[in-house]
Amino acid sequence: MKQTATQPTFTTLKRTWLTLALSLLAATLTACITPPTPDPLPPDTTTPENSSGNQTGSAEPDINDLIRRNDTAGLQALFRGRDLVNTAGVDGNYPLHSAVLQGSAQTVELLLVMGAQPDPLDAVGRTPLRLALDKSDVAISSLLARRQVSLFVPDSSGVTPLDIAIARNLSANILLAQNINTVNAAGQSVLHVAVERMSLSTVRVVLGLQPSLNALDAEGKTALDTAFLYPNNPASAAIAEQLVLQNASSSFDDFTYFIRAVRDTNHARVRFTDGASVLHEAVRFDHRGYLQFFLDRAVPVDTRDAGGGTALHTAMRLGQLEAAAILVAAHADANALDSNGNAPLHLALASPAAEQAARLLIAAGADPSIKDRGGNTAPHLAVQRGYAPELLQLFLDHAVPVDSTNAEGDSALLLAVRNNRANLVEPLIRAGASVFLKNSRGQSALGLAFTAGADNLRILMTHANREARDERGDTPYHFAMNIEARPESILLLAELGFNPSIRNNDGDTALHLATRYNQRAQGEALLQVHADPFVLNTASASPLALALNRTPPLAWFFTPTIMTLADSAGNGPLHYAALAGLPDGIGFLVGMGAVVDAKNNDGRTPLMTALRNDSVAAVRALMALGASVTSRDASGSTPLHLAVHWAAMQSLRTLLEISGTANPRDFTGKTPLRDAIDRSDLAMVTVLLDNQADIFARDVNGETALHAAARNADARLLAKLLETVELPDVRDDAGVTPLLRAAYSENSRAAALLVAKGGSIHARDAAGESPLSFAIKRSDTLLQALLTPHSIARADSSGHSVLRVAIDLRAGLGIIELLLAKGAPLDDRDAQGISPLHVAVITANWPLVSLLAAAGADPFMRDVQGRSPASIALTGGANAITNLFGKTPDIHDPQGDTALHYAAATGLDRAAATLLELGANPLLVNVAGETAYAVARRRGHQTLVDLLAPFNPPSE
Missing domain, CATH: 1.25.40.20 (Ankyrin repeat-containing domain)
Known part of the structure; x- marks a missing residue:
């Protein structure tokens, strides 16, 4: 392409x-390979360059x-x-x-x-x-x-x-x-090194390449052995887990538990000797990393072995504090009890690192008050093992009951004293430990200290609560009496500031016990530290009285200091002998030089003190020794007054018999009779009256016994006085009569008694108040108590009747109706001839006018000025006429003249018209045979003639 x-x-x-x-x-x-460049040299033109451009010779x-x-x-x-x-x-x-x-x-x-x-x-x-x-x-x-x-x-x-x-x-x-299986100079494979470096990620990489798991290093260790060399690293356990899961082997027996647990996969289920879990084993071998490993994999931290112990128990027993810290961080129960009743803290206190372990557990919430099988709390164990005060204080600072006792009844303090742990006594005492608490053998910390001597007693009591008492209220002094402690122990307690005069629950001081049981050595020591000889117990007996009451009296008790001693109220030994009613003791003390009429701070003599308990024997003994029956205390009270005050009936009779007078007065002028009434003591009143007590003797305010009885709720007192009284209206300096005093006190029963005896309901005091006026203003009940057929008919000095007094006080209609119902005279007139109806009409009190008119009050009765209620009303207008005559328009006077006649006679045409409207009969004739019309014609009142003409026969 x-x-x-x-x-x-x-x-x-x-x-x-x-x-x-x-x-x-x-x-x-x-x-x-190029060396550092040297300083440049001039070019060498004589050295030809080769065909490659390099210099000849040694040039690179x-x-x-x-x-x-x-x-x-x-x-x-x-x-x-x-x-x-x-x-x-x-x-x-x-x-x-x-x-x-x-x-x-x-x-x-x-x-x-x-x-x-x-x-x-x-x-x-x-x-x-x-x-x-x-x-x-x-x-x-x-x-x-x-x-x-x-x-x-x-x-x-x-x-x-x-x-x-x-x-x-x-x-x-x-x-x-x-x-992967190459080794270093020490014969360690990659796996050994990865394990030694604690790299879990590297170990996993290595295991993924299928290394030789059980190859040995130069020391003969496998990779798993290497992992086990680092038991305190949690990564070691994680790595070892990976190796064990790959069937790696180890020659270390201490980790057999781990291998079993990993292969079992359920770590919490695996158990070993004595029911130990993986946590127990990790702690036992101090494999802290492995302990954390299992905790991180949800093995329950409080898993128990066959003995009920948790891993924390094991850690404490072995002193494995770092393992314990791991368990505590995982919220191990610091208060779990094993089958022997031990909490981790109990085991910790038996370990060499007790203090550190205890602090760790306390911080984790361990309760130092939990008891082991022997009943010992953490403070007990700390004392028994003689740990430092700081550790004991750690427990005491966590609200442990300081007086908790073990199975033998021993408290931590008792153990400290018994074991001579002087340095542990102070923290226990400061925490409030009781020195009195007894064990099952009757021993107490205080008893052991007394027995051990002054030094031990000083250690125990130096920081003790100076008010410390046992359940009977006994103090260390009482304890000393009970065990007949050496006198120097008593002196030491006083030196430490303990009060020798504190009373127990029976009121006894230690000195009571010394005198009761004639403990001379201890008693003299108590007197030496100024124990109070006058304190009364619940039977009102003082140590002094107990000493006097023995036969013969305890001579060792009555030192010169005691004979001149007085309590805070000034009472000396003779006062206490009199109070206790000890005639022989009285004679003993007087024989030793006590003054028979010595006075206390209130001016009271021993004779007066004897009256408090009505001790006739003491009274007679003192009087026989020359005690004065007329002596007065600081308030002016005589023995007679005090006999009444303390209800000393038998002593009162004795004093009246010997003194011959019943009427001495105190500084307020009150007699014994007056005091008896104030105390509501009818029996005393009767005895005094039988001995010619003066009913009318006045106090500094002029009040008599009658006044006092009048305000007393017990009417029997007044009734007793009135038996010998003819006229009860004696007045005090404010003009108040007994009846008015009863009224002021709202004492209806007393008021009724006084009214029945002739007391005046009109007698006024200096403020112008009378029993009647006060009762009208204050109380219907009191008012009714004042009203008898006799009293209601009597007028006051101004001629004002009961009804008039009420009207003048603007009493309500209810009071008026009450008085009328009780028979109050309706038409009584005062010195000016004014009747109640006069006052009602004059004051335009129309409801009252209507009430009195309906009750039959005479409207034609004239006062000294010739005015009648009728004449006032006829000139007062229609309202006055209506309220006075509305219900009885044809009422007439003794001459037969009606209101219409009066109107016709005086030319009151409007009044006549009002009366006619009210239904007045114009044809009624008076005794002279005249009608109102005839009266009007005769008087020449033409307007009225014209008004009345239609109502008269044509013949007129």
Whole structure:
């Protein structure tokens, strides 16, 4: 077929390719063999040029010129019989290196064809293949690999081309069936190296070329053995998996579990000795990479062995902290319990790396309060093994119950004291550990410390809560009493700031116990540290009283200091003896110099104090020793007043019997009777009245016992007083009577009693208020209590009746109706002759006018000025007339005159017209026989005559 000008022939293409290749080769060789250009010399004209244009002598041929002229014959001649292709340049690079550096695969191939050695080394020991891989030149790398270049030639730093290929993930480009089983100087095959470099991708490439899987290196290791040399690298497990799946063998027994698991394919199902899973085995052999491998393949992290333990249990037991960290990161249950009841934390605390393991587990959520089979929590174990306080504090900082007890009832604090772990006591105490908690043998940390001596007690109690108590409320002092501790222990507690006077649940202080059981040594120590001898327990007994109540009294207790001592209220020993009702003790103390009438801060003597518990024996003993019955306390109260105040009935009778008076007054003027009423004590009132108590004795405000009883809700008190009273209207300084006081207190029962006794409902105080006026304004119930047939008929000093008082106060119609219903006089007039109806008409209170008129009030009754309600209404207009006479228009006075007669007589024609409209009868005649018409004619009131004429007979 004929070639066109634009379609080059095969010969032309071949020539072109060869020309280009030679050009590149020339450039390459020039770079390799041409030395640095010296400074130029003058041309030597004496040296003739040969026919080829080259200088004679030793001058090298111009390779570039040969390539430019496409002188293939010259090029072939140039290399024929020469070693230039395998000669290194001054920089150490061989032509093949230079071709690789220039990235020319064609030149590389040509050089190889021309006899270039495939593995020359440059100045740093790198082969051309190494340079190609460094440049990631896939084409040249593959070309060289096919020429069976070595994969294992190391450079000066020991790095081989295979190393670079693996590192750059170029293995697939240089590994071939013909080089896959080659080995390095150590006898390692490509597979060994790929495994050693932990390159899973390279291993897969190698396995795809069907290498010798079980070839041994110089040390006799297979490739799988090599993988197993790196158990902590997760890539090792992935590579080993690939090898095992290809039936590679290994001589390492520690990895038998792994091989079985891979061949089984269900990793979670495989079990080994004692039910161990692959996770347990990986931890047991410390194969951390393999552990991660199985976790990544969804083997449950909390898979349990036959003993119920998880892999985390195994890690803690063996102290494999790095494996534990992997499991924790996979969310292993830090609180899982094995069949022995152990959590991982329990096992960790038995390992050499306990502190690090514990911190790891706590950070993962381990609960330090979980107990092992022996009931021990993490703090128990930390104390038992004597770990540092920092580890114990780690547990305490995570809300562990500090007083948790183990199977023997021991708390961590008790263990610390028993085992002399002084450095662990403080963190436990600061966390609130109880020094009182007892184990099953009755031992407590406090008891052990007391027994061990002052130094141990100091260690335990230095940081203890100064208010610490056990379940009975006992303090360390009580504990010391119970075990009869050495006195110096008591002194030490005081030195450390413990209060010796705190009471337990029974109210007892340690000093109560010392006096109750006569523990002299301990008691004297307590007194030495100022234990309070006056504190009362729930039975109201003080240590002092207990000391006095013994027979004989405890002399060791009553030191000179005690005899002069007083409590915060100023009460001395004699006051307490009186309070306790101890007549023998009173005599004992007075015999030792106690002052019989000594006063406390309130001015009260022992006699007064004895009244608090109504101790007649103490009262008699004190009075026999000369105690004053008239002495007053700071408020002016005498023993009689205080007997009433404390309801000391028997003592009151004794005092009345001996003193002979019932009416002493305090600084407010009140008598014992008055106090008894204020306390609503009827029995006391009765006794005092029986002993001539003065009912009318006044206090500083002028009030009497009657006033006090009037406001008291217990009406029996007032009734008792009224039994001996004729007139109860005694007034206080404000003019208030007992009845008004009852009204002010809205005490209806008392008011009724006083009204029945004759108390005035009209008696006014200085403010003008009376019982009646107050009741009208305040309470219907109170008002009804005031109204009796006798009281309702009485008027006040101005002649105002009950009804008038109510009207003047503008009481509602309901009150008026109530008063009328109770029988209030309707027409009572005051000194001016004014009746209630007068007031109603004058004030134009028409509803009231209507109510009173309907009730029968007399409209014609005249006052001192001659005015009647009728006359006022007739001149007041139609509204007044209608409300007064609307229902009784024909009502008449005693002379028979009706309202119409009055209108006719006074010429009130409009009033007459209104009355006629209301139905007044114009024909009614008075006693004189006159009609209204007749009266009008007689009086000459023509308008009225004309108005009334039509209603009269023609004869008139």
